Amino acid sequence: KAGVTQTPRYLIKTRGQQVTLSCSPISGHRSVSWYQQTPGQGLQFLFEYFSETQRNKGNFPGRFSGRQFSNSRSEMNVSTLELGDSALYLCASSPSDSLGGEQYFGPGTRLTVT
Amino acid sequence: GENVEQHPSTLSVQEGDSAVIKCTYSDSASNYFPWYKQELGKGPQLIIDIRSNVGEKKDQRIAVTLNKTAKHFSLHITETQPEDSAVYFCAAFMFSGGYNKLIFGAGTRLAVHP
Numbered sequence: 001k002a003g004v005t006q007t008p009r010y011l012i013k014t015r016g017q018q019v020t021l022s023c024s025p026i027s028g029h030r031s032v033s034w035y036q037q038t039p040g041q042g043l044q045f046l047f048e049y050f051s052e053t054q055r056n057k058g059n060f061p062g063r064f065s066g067r068q069f070s071n072s073r074s075e076m077n078v079s080t081l082e083l084g085d086s087a088l089y090l091c092a093s094s095p096s097d098s099l100g101g102e103q104y105f106g107p108g109t110r111l112t113v114t
Numbered sequence: 115g116e117n118v119e120q121h122p123s124t125l126s127v128q129e130g131d132s133a134v135i136k137c138t139y140s141d142s143a144s145n146y147f148p149w150y151k152q153e154l155g156k157g158p159q160l161i162i163d164i165r166s167n168v169g170e171k172k173d174q175r176i177a178v179t180l181n182k183t184a185k186h187f188s189l190h191i192t193e194t195q196p197e198d199s200a201v202y203f204c205a206a207f208m209f210s211g212g213y214n215k216l217i218f219g220a221g222t223r224l225a226v227h228p
Contacts, residue, residue: 056213
């Protein structure tokens with residue numbers, strides 16, 4: 001099976017702009033989670049989608065949003081970008097319909113905000 | 115609050131030696147504990163996980179132990195090889211702020227010297 005894919009792999013944006021990142025989960029996985037990874041804060045949970053509904057969320061401001069489509073593909077959007085949003089954004093999919101199942105990560109999208 | 119502490123932050127061993135990484139978690143209700151390996155430029159890779167009804171799990175050179183009473187779990191790598199060099203993250207599945215989420219430790223940078 002193909003792994004989790006994320007596009008684009010690299011992105012450079014300017015402060016104040018918005019950005020949309022895309023994630024395609026492993027075939028058959030219905031749960032998709034998003035994480036932000038920075039050297040200072042480490043790996044932090046953003047939100048999780050299951051069957052097109054946001055099921056769980058972390059402690060990020062409303063500028064961070066996401067959605068999931070009927071084919072389980074997911075997008076996350078960051079509006080009004082700030083310098084501190086520069087990070088590796090990781091998507092993970094899970095085969096488990098119940099919570100607390102194993103998650104498989106994609107390679108990430110490296111976002112740089114200037 | 116939600117917290118996973120991981121030690122040490124860096125670990126240097128000689129090829130063939132064993133490596134041990136330890137994590138403690140704050141939520142006694144946590145029931146799922148995965149370990150991830152992240153190589154440079156890649157997303158985290160799930161290497162082993164354990165659930166709260168099990169005290170130990172092994173997979174070839176890798177083992178994880180869990181002490182629910184003390185709220186800590188450890189990763190043991192035996193007969194280390196240079197390709198084991200990477201950053202290792204522990205995580206615990208927690209219910210926090212009204213939502214379920216995977217909380218990660220800060221990571222351990224393991225260097226295996228030939």
